[in-house]
Amino acid sequence: MPQSELAVSIHHLVKSYHRGGQVVPVLSDITLDIAAGEFVALMGPSGSGKSTLLNLIAGIDRPDSGELRVCGTDIMALNEAELADWRAGHVGFIFQFYNLMPVLTAFENVELPLLLTGLGARDRRERVGVALNMVGLSDRVDHYPSELSGGQQQRVAIARAIITDPEILVADEPTGDLDRVSAEDILGLMERMNQELGKTIIMVTHDPHAAQRARLLKHLDKGVLVD
Amino acid sequence: MHLLKLILRNTLRHKLRTLLTVLGLLVAILSFGLLQTVVDAWYSGANNAAPDRLVTRSSVSLMVPLPVHYREKIRALDGVRSVAAANWFAGVYQEPKNFFPQFAIDAVPYLAMYPEYRIPEDQLRDFLRDRKGAVVGRKLADTYGFRVGDTVPLKGTIFSGSWDFVVRAIYDGATPRTDTSQFFFHWDYLNESVRTRAPQRADQVGVFVVRVADLSRAAEISRAIDTQFSNSAVETLTETEQAFQIGFVKQTEAIVIAIRIVSFVVIFIILAVMANTMAMTARERMAEYATLKALGFGPGFLGGLIYGESLAIAAAGTLLGVALTFPVADWFARQMGTLFPVFEVSASTVQLQLACAAVVGVAAAVLPAWRAARVRIVEGLRAAG
Ligand SMILES: Nc1ncnc2c1ncn2[C@@H]1O[C@H](COP(=O)(O)OP(=O)(O)OP(=O)(O)O)[C@@H](O)[C@H]1O
Numbered sequence: 001m002p003q004s005e006l007a008v009s010i011h012h013l014v015k016s017y018h019r020g021g022q023v024v025p026v027l028s029d030i031t032l033d034i035a036a037g038e039f040v041a042l043m044g045p046s047g048s049g050k051s052t053l054l055n056l057i058a059g060i061d062r063p064d065s066g067e068l069r070v071c072g073t074d075i076m077a078l079n080e081a082e083l084a085d086w087r088a089g090h091v092g093f094i095f096q097f098y099n100l101m102p103v104l105t106a107f108e109n110v111e112l113p114l115l116l117t118g119l120g121a122r123d124r125r126e127r128v129g130v131a132l133n134m135v136g137l138s139d140r141v142d143h144y145p146s147e148l149s150g151g152q153q154q155r156v157a158i159a160r161a162i163i164t165d166p167e168i169l170v171a172d173e174p175t176g177d178l179d180r181v182s183a184e185d186i187l188g189l190m191e192r193m194n195q196e197l198g199k200t201i202i203m204v205t206h207d208p209h210a211a212q213r214a215r216l217l218k219h220l221d222k223g224v225l226v227d
Numbered sequence: 228m229h230l231l232k233l234i235l236r237n238t239l240r241h242k243l244r245t246l247l248t249v250l251g252l253l254v255a256i257l258s259f260g261l262l263q264t265v266v267d268a269w270y271s272g273a274n275n276a277a278p279d280r281l282v283t284r285s286s287v288s289l290m291v292p293l294p295v296h297y298r299e300k301i302r303a304l305d306g307v308r309s310v311a312a313a314n315w316f317a318g319v320y321q322e323p324k325n326f327f328p329q330f331a332i333d334a335v336p337y338l339a340m341y342p343e344y345r346i347p348e349d350q351l352r353d354f355l356r357d358r359k360g361a362v363v364g365r366k367l368a369d370t371y372g373f374r375v376g377d378t379v380p381l382k383g384t385i386f387s388g389s390w391d392f393v394v395r396a397i398y399d400g401a402t403p404r405t406d407t408s409q410f411f412f413h414w415d416y417l418n419e420s421v422r423t424r425a426p427q428r429a430d431q432v433g434v435f436v437v438r439v440a441d442l443s444r445a446a447e448i449s450r451a452i453d454t455q456f457s458n459s460a461v462e463t464l465t466e467t468e469q470a471f472q473i474g475f476v477k478q479t480e481a482i483v484i485a486i487r488i489v490s491f492v493v494i495f496i497i498l499a500v501m502a503n504t505m506a507m508t509a510r511e512r513m514a515e516y517a518t519l520k521a522l523g524f525g526p527g528f529l530g531g532l533i534y535g536e537s538l539a540i541a542a543a544g545t546l547l548g549v550a551l552t553f554p555v556a557d558w559f560a561r562q563m564g565t566l567f568p569v570f571e572v573s574a575s576t577v578q579l580q581l582a583c584a585a586v587v588g589v590a591a592a593v594l595p596a597w598r599a600a601r602v603r604i605v606e607g608l609r610a611a612g
């Protein structure tokens with residue numbers, strides 16, 4: 001597969017944590033390519049390093065060694081400020097606990113990432129309107145997170161994740177805090193993001209049901225990929 | 228704009244916590260302002276001193292009187308415009324707690340030297356005509372309800388016996404900072420009475436107030452006066468009125484220093500309270516800061532949020548505190564009567580209040596902002612669950 005069509009390209013990636021003078025290896029020698037437009041589910045037992053791998057790909061954590069190219073960028077070479085800018089442009093985040101700003105309305109939460117772009121107020125309003133419509137929350141624009149159900153909050157979070165039109169969406173157990181019906185709802189939405197908008201999605205999940213919705217399954221065990 | 232909106236909403240997030248912190252700041256800034264005003268009041272005599280007035284006293288101590296005949300010798304010196312005798316009387320009006328300063332003065336030259344005491348012309352004439360007459364300041368008159376024509380009985384302490392004076396004039400201050408808590412009467416009347424009651428204490432003067440014609444020669448004239456009496460029975464010490472007043476305040480400097488220290492301790496305490504509030508707030512929001520960082524917001528934005536909130540709270544408490552300082556100081560001044568001749572909130576006090584508040588607002592945010600800027604995103608997000 002040519003380099004340009006790879007969303008993620010990982011070679012011999014190693015990551016360990018230091019705790020009280022001890023080195024705790026978390027990921028040992030991960031090699032993995034993910035094509036652009038792929039929908040990958042990352043599974044594995046608790047503590048196997050799924051979140052760690054996802055965080056490295058998303059550029060919110062740093063590996064010890066290896067190669068890590070995401071959307072064609074060697075993100076290991078970026079400094080903190082460059083990495084922050086890169087994330088703002090290329091990665092959309094979906095968290096297990098939604099992580100919305102409680103003092104902002106649904107509209108304002110979705111608008112937040114756009115404040116880092118040069119977009120004017122009117123363009124922002126338009127885009128936020130489209131995104132909230134896409135996740136089916138046009139009637140909840142002025143609601144605060146505390147006034148929304150978990151499923152609705154996660155939909156707001158998805159709208160926030162796609163608002164800057166990033167290539168990659170990373171989701172760490174996006175349905176982990178939701179009931180069956182809401183979870184199906186969210187997974188359906190993510191499928192649409194993948195199919196209709198062509199987003200590359202990498203999703204960590206414990207739920208085999210959720211994993212089935214992905215097109216590719218990867219298993220981690222004790223920091224090693226097993227297929 | 229969006230930053231301001233976030234700051235405002237974050238500030239109102241824990242309404243009770245914010246309210247209590249604002250109240251604490253209010254009380255601290257108010258107390259600080261009042262204590263600074265007390266310190267100012269202490270120095271008001273020195274601040275009201277005129278540069279062309281000198282005070283000549285015994286070089287030994289204020290307790291040692293000067294012979295009255297020094298008056299003519301001082302007046303004869305080159306550059307001296309006028310001289311007035313003044314004796315501290317220290318009489319008691321009804322009860323010892325009713326303190327106000329009383330001076331026996333050479334009325335004409337003395338009052339001419341203090342143009343800031345404004346006396347209606349007819350009242351001044353009446354006062355000069357009545358040997359037992361007195362001039363009282365407006366604040367003093369208001370405190371004890373003295374009116375023109377009233378007799379004020381004073382019980383002597385330095386000069387024993389009962390003394391009756393008739394209020395002939397009430398003076399107003401040229402500015403709000405002029406001391407209008409004083410009581411003046413004729414030195415000649417004091418001296419005549421002393422001559423009959425205790426002849427050996429007659430013809431003695433506490434201090435001479437000297438007015439010089441040319442400000443630039445004040446130091447030279449001071450030296451000339453002291454040289455004049457350098458080999459006399461009572462040697463003199465002449466200094467500017469301001470130096471004299473500061474010397475007076477110096478005796479109680481320890482109290483002033485203590486008040487100053489307490490006023491800054493109050494600020495320090497509120498700083499600790501504020502810093503604790505901000506630290507608590509920032510700790511609770513670490514996951515939000517981490518999320519913002521993940522979305523690409525930098526340490527500057529997080530710093531803006533935290534400093535902004537801290538300064539917003541500080542500003543609210545301070546504006547209320549400063550606004551309240553004026554009425555409370557007024558009330559305080561009324562309760563204290565003539566104890567503090569001048570009790571005015573000065574511009575420099577307000578400036579100090581604002582400066583302290585700015586320091587508190589900034590300092591309280593330093594540590595939380597630093598932590599938020601440094602927190603690793605994955606660690607901060609972990610706090611979310
Ligand atoms: N900051 C850290 N310091 C030390 N060890 C850490 C740190 N973060 C993660 N680890 C360790 O790294 C290993 C992998 O953690 P990770 O969160 O990636 O697991 P996971 O597969 O996502 O597990 P789960 O399914 O429970 O979320 C675990 O053993 C964990 O204890």
Ligand SMILES: [Mg+2]
Nearest residue numbers: 050051052172
């Ligand atoms: Mg995990």
